[in-house]
Amino acid sequence: MAENEHADNVVVGAGRLHVKIGSADERYVGDTVSATLAVEPQRLTVFAGDGARTDKRLADVLTQVSRTLDITLRDMSMANIALFVGGSELADEDVPAALKADGDHAPASGKKWKAVKAATKAVEGAVRYEEQAVNGAGRHIYVTKARLVPSGEWDLKSREQEQRFQLSAEITGDVYVYEEADA
Secondary structure (H helix, E strand, C coil), X not given: CHHHHHCCCCCECCEEEEEEXXXXXXXXXXXXXXXXXXXXXXEEXXXXXXXXXXXXXXXXXXXXXXXXXXXXXXXXXXXXXXXXXXXEEECHHHCCHHHHCCHHHCCXXXXXXCEEECCCCCEXXXXXXXXXXXXCCXXXXXXXXXXXXXXXXXXXXXXXXXXXXXXXXXXXXXXXXXXXXXX
């Protein structure tokens, strides 16, 4: 009986990621190569210190559980680049004049610039994974609060693959895993 209950629960995952930063509306982050939820327990184990056997366990306590959502993006929007470099998007009037006057790279007259200024900060927000499973009954995930920080490298130039970079959502709030239930 137990085998029949689980026979159709093999999931080939595919889905979309959304972020909500501050008071801004939730937004789809664009095409992502992968997303992985990592859970790491931290324990305090105390062994006996007296006697011939010091392998006797006196206590084994779960002290903390860390959760991280690792995301690999290939959508190179300025908003995503701002998340990766830990900065913010700049309005045209805040783009330094030196960038605008950069000879061959200066935009045509009347055009506006978009830029991102890097900083050393973590961006906090909510993250939602909307499952669109290829096979099986996938689960959606909602993270109420996470620090979005850059992780790894931005592949600027490669003949092997498109540009991509990684973000880690260090989860500091609640995590909900949910599914659409039959009525």
